[in-house]
């Protein structure tokens with residue numbers, strides 16, 4: 001394969017990622033009209049999602065076979081725990097939600113399914129599986145942030161402008177670019193069969209991304225509640 005593996009992947013996931021921009025939750029972030037109760041649900045579910053997502057970067061660092069890869073994973077871990085989750089903590093403070101409340105959020109069915117899938121695939125396979133698992137998450141949010149930033153008024157002062165600003169920022173773009181760089185590095189020398197397997201992981205996680213947007217839009221938890 002002469003083209004970058006991430007360019008090949010982009011062609012595969014583009015229809016799924018375009019549908020994110022049509023999703024009511026994402027549209028509400030871009031035009032500032034999203035109901036705050038729905039956003040609160042995203043905030044809490046995403047916080048516990050990111051706690052598990054961080055574990056993947058720690059796992060990637062542990063599985064790394066060279067110092068460059070180990071260092072990138074360590075930077076990605078720091079980026080999520082610090083830059084990204086700081087956005088969540090600031091919004092939570094505006095809502096009067098404490099850090100303890102955020103951390104003790106019960107993961108919904110979709111959150112559990114998505115993080116369990118990534119952790120399972122990453123633990124079972126080599127480091128290339130870890131990279132394929134984390135790729136859509138970082139890259140698609142950066143894609144959404146950059147796309148929404150072009151919408152009229154999305155960067156003007158409104159409740160969700162800090163969300164758009166952070167996900168399109170140079171700092172977050174660097175995290176997404178680091179994931180893409182690792183994916184291309186891992187793809188080098190792999191057989192067509194291995195690349196197809198990695199592509200399937202990226203497509204599956206892209207589908208989970210859509211399900212996550214849908215879950216927060218509908219404020220879903222578990223289908224049958226115990227109380």
Ligand SMILES: Cc1ncc(CN)c(N)n1
Nearest residue numbers: 046049050137138141212
């Ligand atoms: C579900 C989800 N996917 C991706 C991201 C961006 N790291 C996120 N915060 N949450």
